[in-house]
Amino acid sequence: MRAYGPQLSRRGFLGGSLLFVAGAAVGCTTSPTGGGSADAKATLNVWFHAYGEAGTQQAVTRYATAFTKANPDIAVKVTWVPGDYTSKLNATLLTDGAPDVFEIGDFSEALARRGQIAPLDEVYGSAKADFNQGDLDLVTVDGRLYGVKTLDDVMMLYYRKSVLAKAGIAPPATFDDLVSTARALTTGDTKGLFLGNDGVGDSPIVAVWSNGGELVTDGKAVFDSPQAVAAVTGLKRLHDDRSLLLGFTTDWWDPAAFVQNVVPMQWGGLWSMPAVKAALGDDFGVLPWPAFRPGGTPALRVGGWTSCVNAKGRNVAAAKRFVQWLWVEQTELQKDWAESYGFHIPPRKSVAATADKLSGGAAKETVRIAARYGRGNLGTWDTAVSTPFIAAATKIVGGQGDAARLLADAAAQAQTALDKQRS
Incomplete structure (x- = not known):
């Protein structure tokens, strides 16, 4: 899952913070800063964005209770951040009130290069080999590991088996x-397909991948390549045919349009599968984004969230201990987090292998196609880099300019942002 627009919108708008000391809630505040206890040597402020799945806020506070019981010298305040989490986090990281531990969506190399997040190689220890290699690659900057992936979110295409079968x-x-x-x-x-209320969603990203193109390679914006131009231009066909659902009451991250029979195909996430199955039984299937050309390679997006430690915080050692305890050592809690509140794939291979709810049916097929065709955005793909690309793609599918020129201009803008990341 990503840390901008559509990804955040699928989350609920809950608020509040809880301070846990030795397993008991001793304070409550809506402030995202500070806090402490006379009974602990350190008080950690741990930020989570406001997940929409029922039970998630209770889960993270329960995890904090268990941690403080096992580590009574460290108090933990869980801060549940509603709304535009990324903007709030970026603003707070510039202040003395920055959290000690925080999660981010698509990993940002820039945070590591600016010295904002601490390397976590020692946190992994001998468990490193058990983590999905793609998740390790995601958080690696100049040979060091700067985060621990907490879950893998798969985004793919849902379709109604009965509707397609009836149409032959x-x-x-x-x-x-x-x-x-x-x-x-x-x-x-009825419209045939829902990609998002803007008719775009993730489609430009996966379309480029499905045509053998890339977005960023070796620090260079390359989404103005012939493969990218052809793929994004191809998306205009869906708009010209007027076959896309636009402006629904919820966006692509919510399965409402699909389960309410508004559309027979929808781009969505694995997290929605429990709700889809509850509504439709087995009358649905999942697919990657199809290959742009015959013989090409399908694609789907694998995002998720990563836990990081504030390198400039007052309690770096304690913060690393919290991340290690929860996201490396506590495999049962990792399993609970991945499959009890929507469906997600645990980053640890051994934990994923024991996730019973992912072992059959469409969930198992999602895991299979994710392993074969899954792609994740690079750590350089932040808002400043991605925004020009998505803006250009939106204009192209709307017939508002020459595709090659629009993507070339967008790549130039993105390159400026990429260069700043390394300056």
Whole structure:
């Protein structure tokens, strides 16, 4: 899951903080700063964004209770941050009130290069080999590990088996198939496909990947390549056919449009699968974004959240201990976090192997296609880099300019941001 717009919007708008000392709640505040206890040598302020899945806030406070019981010299204040988490975090990191431990969406190399987050190599210890290699690669900057992935979120295409079968249509295997299927399933009252309220969502990213293109390579913005131009231009066909649902009451991150029979195909996340299954039973399947051309490679997005330690905080050693205890040592809690509040894939291979709720049906298929076709945004893909690309893609699908020129201009803007990351 990502740390900008659509990803955050799927989360709920809950608020509040709880301070736990030796397993008991001793204070409550809505302030995201400070706190302490005479009974502890250190008080950690740990930030989470406001997850929308029911039970998540209670889970993290329960984890804090267990930690302080095991480590009575360290108090933990859980701060549950509603709204635009990323903007609030970035602003707070510039102040003395910055949290000791915080989660981020798509990992940012810039935080490591600025010395804002601490290297966590020793936190992994011998468990390092048990983590998914892609998750390790994500948080590696100049050979050091700067975060611990807490969950892997898979974003893929849901489709209604019965609707496609009734129309005599096989699940789309290429982008041409997706276009024709969306068109065929569009009627006077129903659109064939929901990618997001803006008609864009993740589609430009996965479309480029599915045509053999890249977004950033070796610190260079390369989404103005011929492969990228062709893929993003191809998305315009879906808009020209008027087969996309636009402006629904919730965005792509919520399965409402799919489970309420508003659309027979929707881009969505693994986290929504319990709700989809509850509504539709087994009448749904999952697919990666189809290959742009026959013989090409499908793609889907694997995001998620990463726990980091504030290198400039007052309690770095205690903060590292919290991250190590929860996200490295406590495999049962990691399993609980991954499969009890929506579905997510645990970053540790041994934990993922024991996640019973991911071991069958569409959930198992999601895990399989994620392992085969999953791609994650690089640590350089922050808002300043991604925004010009998405803006250009939005104009292209809307027929508002030449695709090659728009993407070249966007790549130049993104390159300026990339250069600043390393300056």
